[in-house]
Amino acid sequence: MITKTVADVADALHGIQNGMTVMVGGFGLSGIPENAIAELVRLEVKNLTCISNNAGVDDFGLGLLLQKKQIHTMIASYVGENTLFEQQMISGELEVILTPQGTLAEKCRAAQMGIPAFYTPAGYGTEVAEGKETREFDGKQFVLETAYKADFALVKAWKGDEAGNLIFRGTARNFNPLMCGAATITVAEVEELLPAGALNPNEIHVPGIFVNRIFKGIRFEKRIEQRTVQPK
Amino acid sequence: MITKTVADVADALHGIQNGMTVMVGGFGLSGIPENAIAELVRLEVKNLTCISNNAGVDDFGLGLLLQKKQIHTMIASYVGENTLFEQQMISGELEVILTPQGTLAEKCRAAQMGIPAFYTPAGYGTEVAEGKETREFDGKQFVLETAYKADFALVKAWKGDEAGNLIFRGTARNFNPLMCGAATITVAEVEELLPAGALNPNEIHVPGIFVNRIFKGIRFEKRIEQRTVQPK
Amino acid sequence: MALDKNHIAKRIAQELQSGYYVNLGIGIPTLVANYVPPGLEIEFQSENGILGMGPFPVEGQEDPDLINAGKQTITALPGASFFDSSTSFGMIRGQHVDLTVLGAMEVSERGDIANWKIPGKLVKGMGGAMDLVASAKNIIVAMMQVNRSGESKLVSHCSLPLTGVACVKRIVTELAVFDIVKEGFLLVERAPGETIETIQNATAGTLIVPDQIPEMRFSL
Amino acid sequence: MALDKNHIAKRIAQELQSGYYVNLGIGIPTLVANYVPPGLEIEFQSENGILGMGPFPVEGQEDPDLINAGKQTITALPGASFFDSSTSFGMIRGQHVDLTVLGAMEVSERGDIANWKIPGKLVKGMGGAMDLVASAKNIIVAMMQVNRSGESKLVSHCSLPLTGVACVKRIVTELAVFDIVKEGFLLVERAPGETIETIQNATAGTLIVPDQIPEMRFSL
Numbered sequence: 001m002i003t004k005t006v007a008d009v010a011d012a013l014h015g016i017q018n019g020m021t022v023m024v025g026g027f028g029l030s031g032i033p034e035n036a037i038a039e040l041v042r043l044e045v046k047n048l049t050c051i052s053n054n055a056g057v058d059d060f061g062l063g064l065l066l067q068k069k070q071i072h073t074m075i076a077s078y079v080g081e082n083t084l085f086e087q088q089m090i091s092g093e094l095e096v097i098l099t100p101q102g103t104l105a106e107k108c109r110a111a112q113m114g115i116p117a118f119y120t121p122a123g124y125g126t127e128v129a130e131g132k133e134t135r136e137f138d139g140k141q142f143v144l145e146t147a148y149k150a151d152f153a154l155v156k157a158w159k160g161d162e163a164g165n166l167i168f169r170g171t172a173r174n175f176n177p178l179m180c181g182a183a184t185i186t187v188a189e190v191e192e193l194l195p196a197g198a199l200n201p202n203e204i205h206v207p208g209i210f211v212n213r214i215f216k217g218i219r220f221e222k223r224i225e226q227r228t229v230q231p232k
Numbered sequence: 233m234i235t236k237t238v239a240d241v242a243d244a245l246h247g248i249q250n251g252m253t254v255m256v257g258g259f260g261l262s263g264i265p266e267n268a269i270a271e272l273v274r275l276e277v278k279n280l281t282c283i284s285n286n287a288g289v290d291d292f293g294l295g296l297l298l299q300k301k302q303i304h305t306m307i308a309s310y311v312g313e314n315t316l317f318e319q320q321m322i323s324g325e326l327e328v329i330l331t332p333q334g335t336l337a338e339k340c341r342a343a344q345m346g347i348p349a350f351y352t353p354a355g356y357g358t359e360v361a362e363g364k365e366t367r368e369f370d371g372k373q374f375v376l377e378t379a380y381k382a383d384f385a386l387v388k389a390w391k392g393d394e395a396g397n398l399i400f401r402g403t404a405r406n407f408n409p410l411m412c413g414a415a416t417i418t419v420a421e422v423e424e425l426l427p428a429g430a431l432n433p434n435e436i437h438v439p440g441i442f443v444n445r446i447f448k449g450i451r452f453e454k455r456i457e458q459r460t461v462q463p464k
Numbered sequence: 465m466a467l468d469k470n471h472i473a474k475r476i477a478q479e480l481q482s483g484y485y486v487n488l489g490i491g492i493p494t495l496v497a498n499y500v501p502p503g504l505e506i507e508f509q510s511e512n513g514i515l516g517m518g519p520f521p522v523e524g525q526e527d528p529d530l531i532n533a534g535k536q537t538i539t540a541l542p543g544a545s546f547f548d549s550s551t552s553f554g555m556i557r558g559q560h561v562d563l564t565v566l567g568a569m570e571v572s573e574r575g576d577i578a579n580w581k582i583p584g585k586l587v588k589g590m591g592g593a594m595d596l597v598a599s600a601k602n603i604i605v606a607m608m609q610v611n612r613s614g615e616s617k618l619v620s621h622c623s624l625p626l627t628g629v630a631c632v633k634r635i636v637t638e639l640a641v642f643d644i645v646k647e648g649f650l651l652v653e654r655a656p657g658e659t660i661e662t663i664q665n666a667t668a669g670t671l672i673v674p675d676q677i678p679e680m681r682f683s684l
Numbered sequence: 685m686a687l688d689k690n691h692i693a694k695r696i697a698q699e700l701q702s703g704y705y706v707n708l709g710i711g712i713p714t715l716v717a718n719y720v721p722p723g724l725e726i727e728f729q730s731e732n733g734i735l736g737m738g739p740f741p742v743e744g745q746e747d748p749d750l751i752n753a754g755k756q757t758i759t760a761l762p763g764a765s766f767f768d769s770s771t772s773f774g775m776i777r778g779q780h781v782d783l784t785v786l787g788a789m790e791v792s793e794r795g796d797i798a799n800w801k802i803p804g805k806l807v808k809g810m811g812g813a814m815d816l817v818a819s820a821k822n823i824i825v826a827m828m829q830v831n832r833s834g835e836s837k838l839v840s841h842c843s844l845p846l847t848g849v850a851c852v853k854r855i856v857t858e859l860a861v862f863d864i865v866k867e868g869f870l871l872v873e874r875a876p877g878e879t880i881e882t883i884q885n886a887t888a889g890t891l892i893v894p895d896q897i898p899e900m901r902f903s904l
Contacts, residue, residue: 001736001763002703002725027512027549028535030528053549080588081535090586098587101511102553102595106347109550113770114777114819115338116369118350120557121598125576125629128594137348137378146369158529163727163736163763169434170529170546171513177548181780197762202401203435205548207735207765209705209727209780222528228536229523233516233543234483234505259732259769260755262748285769312808313755322806330807333731334773334815341770345550346557346599352777353818357796357849360814390749395507395516395543402749402766403733409768413560429542437768439515439545441485441507441560454748460756461743 001196004164004214009039012187012213016152018045019072023108023148023179024052024062025155029225031172032061035189035217036154041068049073051148053104053175055085060223069093075148077101081225100128103145105175110147111182112210117146153183156217157206160190161199164208173205181210189217233428236396236446241271244419244445248384250277251304255340255380255411256284256294257387261457263404264293267421267449268386272297281305283380285336285407287317292455301325307380309333313457332360335377337407342379343414344442349378385415388449389438392422393431396440405437413442421449467638467655467680472606474499475636475653475680476565479604485509487556487596489566490534492606496565507543509561511552511592516544533592553592557599564600566593568607568632570622573648573669575632577605578624590627597628609637609666616668618642618649639663641680647672653680687858687875687900692826694719695856695873695900696785699824705729707776707816709786710754712826716785727763729781731772731812736764753812773812777819784820786813787827788852790842793868793889795852797825798844810847817848829857829886836888838862838869859883861900867892873900 006012013036016022022040026032040048041064048071055074056063065071066084073095079085088094099107100122110118119142123129133144155176158169166188168176180186188206193216208214238244245268248254254272258264272280273296280303287306288295297303298316305327311317320326331339332354342350351374355361365376387408390401398420400408412418420438425448440446467475473495480486480496482504488494497519500506508517510532517532518539526537540546555561570578577597580590597603610616618635634652635642640663641653648670654663656679664671687695693715700706700716702724708714717739720726728737730752737752738759746757760766775781790798797817800810817823830836838855854872855862860883861873868890874883876899884891 001761002705002727027533028531030512030531030535076589078589078591086586096587098589100590100594101549101592102557102599105549105553106345110350112778113338113774114353114779115774116351116372116374117367118342119348120595121346122557122595124598126594126626128590135349140348142348161763163765165763165765167434168546168548170527170540171510171531172529173546173548174513175549178550181775181778195762201734201736201760201764201766202399204765204767207767207771207775208763209729209735209775224526224528224537225531225535226537227526228520228538229526230520232523233541234485234507259753260751262732262751262755308809310809310811318806328807330809332810332814333769333812334777334819337769337773344558345554346559352815354777354815356818358814358846360810393543395545397543397545400766400768402747402760403730403751404749405766405768406733407769410770413555413558427542433514433516433540433544433546436545436547439547439551439555440543441509441515441555456746456748456757457751457755458757459746460740460758461746462740464743 001163003162004208004211005162006213006215008215009035012215013039016043016045019047020151021049023150023153023183024050025176025179027053027174029061029223031156031174031176033154033156033189034220036187037061037064040065040070046070047072051075051150053077053101055079055082057081058084073097075099077104105178107145107148108175108178108182111149112178112180115147117144120145148182150183153179153186155179155188157188157190159192159194159199160188160214161194161196163196164211164214165199165204166206166211167199167203168205177206180206185212186210188214190214191217191220233395235394236440236443237394238445238447240447241267244447245271248275248277251279252383253281255382255385255415256282257408257411259285259406261293261455263388263406263408265386265388265421266452268419269293269296272302273300278302279304283307283382285309285333287311287314289313289457290316305329307331309336337410339377339380340407340410340414343381344410344412347379349376352377380414382415385411385418387411387420389420389422391424391426391431392420392446393426393428395428396443396446397431397436398438398443399431399435400437409438412438417444418442420446422446423449423452470495472636472638474682476604476606477501480504480506484562485560486563487511487561491567493565493567509555511556513547513549513552514540514544516541553595556595559599559601561600563602564596565604565606566596568605568617570617570619570624571605571632571635572619572622575630575644576622577627577632578622579627581625593627597631603632605632605635607637609639616666618667618669620669639666645672651677653678655680690715692856692858694902696824696826697721700724700726704782705780706783707731707781711787713785713787729775731776733767733769733772734760734764736761773815776815779819779821781820783822784816785824785826786816788825788837790837790839790844791825791852791855792839792842795850795864796842797847797852798842799847801845813847817851823852825852825855827857829859836886838887838889840889859886865892871897873898875900
């Protein structure tokens with residue numbers, strides 16, 4: 001067994017530097033690597049390119065990095081619900097590259113799986129396809145999209161083990177599994193860190209080979225963005 | 233909930249016809265859809281194109297279809313261990329298209345996921361790449377491979393539910409999940425068929441949307457091809 | 465009587481067929497879930513990673529690990545499954561999702577749709593909309609027929625940046641139901657009491673008016 | 685003293701480093717697992733869908749749902765995981781597997797490998813070999829240096845259909861260890877007692893012989 005456990009978030013983010021490209025898991029505020037984001041703030045690394053489906057809210061998630069102006073370029077599919085983001089985008093401080101959500105997911109998976117490029121119908125005939133090769137297959141038009149690679153991938157899982165195996169919970173899974181192994185160094189923070197053998201090998205969502213460093217997160221606020229309920 | 237349960241293997245294979253393309257899950261004899269294969273023999277459908285990693289052994293797996301000369305074209309990565317296969321290939325009765333194993337897997341997944349084509353390094357500079365487009369990405373050469381589609385996909389899972397959700401066991405998973413939804417009709421046979429809600433939604437390997445018909449297999453021999461053991 | 469958003473949702477619910485996997489966009493489309501005809505086997509997919517999405521949780525049962533694509537807390541029904549975003553969009557791209565209902569800012573008479581960007585205004589992003597409209601077999605647009613400035617959203621050519629081309633099959637508004645056909649917007653049904661003239665005035669693109677135009681019916 | 689297959693495997697085991705994920709081909713490569721130096725953290729991957737592969741099961745514990753790529757019954761070690769074939773080859777293609785050891789019929793002096801097809805003879809298929817050799821960062825070939833007809837398998841140009849081009853990094857045979865360098869086969873080590881002449885005679889391609897050629901050592 002190859003041990004992936006590191007002591008804490010500081011060890012987990014060792015080597016991160018200004019100007020790096022960082023993938024960050026999560027959809028909205030669900031399944032985001034809260035501990036790693038807090039550490040990025042503490043480390044004050046700047047000029048980051050972040051690849052993440054969303055950009056958090058003003059005071060949580062990637063919004064915390066926006067507050068400190070640590071992000072130079074944001075690659076995302078949807079960036080609403082964030083006034084800081086708007087201001088920095090409008091002022092030109094922040095570069096934004098919008099990518100269709102399914103394409104974003106597949107571009108991360110492609111990097112993970114060693115596929116340099118693939119064709120997708122998403123964005124054909126729109127400005128997303130500008131400058132990209134298009135091609136017809138079976139009478140339908142597709143756009144060539146290339147893999148996204150990063151220096152660090154920061155993901156959050158529910159359970160993990162020393163071997164780096166991960167299990168996610170509910171819809172907090174989202175982009176997290178696809179970013180594992182899509183970066184030079186993949187850092188996973190988990191709610192529960194277990195010894196090897198504690199997880200059923202049949203139930204593992206991400207095999208440890210895709211994870212370089214794993215640690216138990218100290219604090220998970222798990223904030224809810226839109227609390228919608230039925231009366232009791 | 234959308235019910236996918238059918239009564240038996242006969243219902244499950246309703247509509248299968250001579251000349252169709254059929255994907256068959258499994259690696260070696262592990263995780264093969266034994267009940268569906270037996271039904272193909274019984275139905276005497278002929279002139280099939282089979283997409284499967286292997287072609288079984290003389291008297292089991294797809295070898296049973298070879299005995300009856302039901303297969304016209306075999307698309308596989310490895311076809312050893314089968315003298316019937318050899319004879320029919322040498323005599324020209326059987327057409328064989330050999331595909332690298334990882335490419336075969338990804339071509340099935342591409343069909344499942346609506347990706348018409350992707351680039352892979354496998355086979356570059358070999359006869360597998362003949363007639364195919366090649367392209368350089370980041371200084372390395374890749375081959376363009378297109379999705380495999382089929383009329384029927386026949387897969388075998390361990391547990392399933394009425395909604396068509398599937399869970400596999402051990403290395404019997406292999407190609408099975410990738411073929412689900414890669415065909416017009418996906419038929420899953422399972423060892424245990426449970427009511428909706430019995431499976432943990434977090435542990436499902438293949439969501440029911442990729443499966444059209446599910447039934448409980450009556451007979452699973454689960455033959456072992458190479459029994460290797462240590463003395464007690 | 466002018467129809468409201470709930471009527472539009474009700475009318476779209478009539479398009480549902482047993483066995484459909486359905487993806488509902490934010491806004492009016494979300495309301496369709498409230499009007500599923502009884503007895504139909506339907507599953508709702510949310511592109512952030514759930515199939516078999518149920519209603520909002522009972523108060524106190526909210527789970528931050530269980531949300532929909534609108535980031536709302538939801539529940540999972542028996543038979544549900546969770547999966548990653550790549551698998552989720554594989555369901556969409558691979559045309560396993562049978563019906564997509566979404567809103568629009570403009571729809572052109574050849575079925576182009578624009579719903580993600582207004583140049584000069586804030587751009588929030590396309591989210592999953594471009595994948596959905598490029599992939600789905602059956603796309604129904606649910607929207608009010610004119611925008612806040614009183615301009616028709618059914619146009620000859622979209623003036624806004626496109627989300628997808630030649631993809632919309634049907635449009636349901638507070639005034640009518642239209643199908644996209646080769647010649648333009650085919651008037652299929654009109655809202656109870658609405659005149660052809662009203663509908664024509666609210667349609668900037670080519671409108672095809674057949675001899676018989678039944679009224680929408682709301683059996684629910 | 686001529687080395688046997690187990691010696692070749694032993695020598696290759698010295699290439700293992702802690703933290704390596706390793707894929708072993710059928711034949712001599714499989715034997716490498718028997719000689720992992722103690723204390724190293726190594727995981728074996730089998731491309732049919734397991735990481736953390738263990739030894740053969742104790743008699744009576746064989747499980748038809750737990751085999752390796754050679755279709756042999758195996759076991760899973762603590763920390764193991766199972767996955768589908770697409771994920772498995774993603775590990776390989778994405779260069780997450782650190783070392784691939786496989787057999788060959790021919791290796792050329794520029795690192796081309798042929799190991800899947802002999803024209804005119806039965807073709808069994810390439811299995812996962814083409815994916816492995818096209819993807820791995822580090823490929824070691826384990827083989828006997830001459831074939832059954834007495835011909836060298838280290839050639840200038842492969843005469844057999846290729847499995848992959850310019851991919852092999854190192855070759856270990858019963859006679860020597862070679863690295864592929866720009867000029868050809870660089871003799872790195874020789875088997876105990878073997879002469880340069882013997883090695884040269886068994887090498888059809890360009891052999892580069894440095895001044896010092898240490899003997900292979902077998903500390904195990």
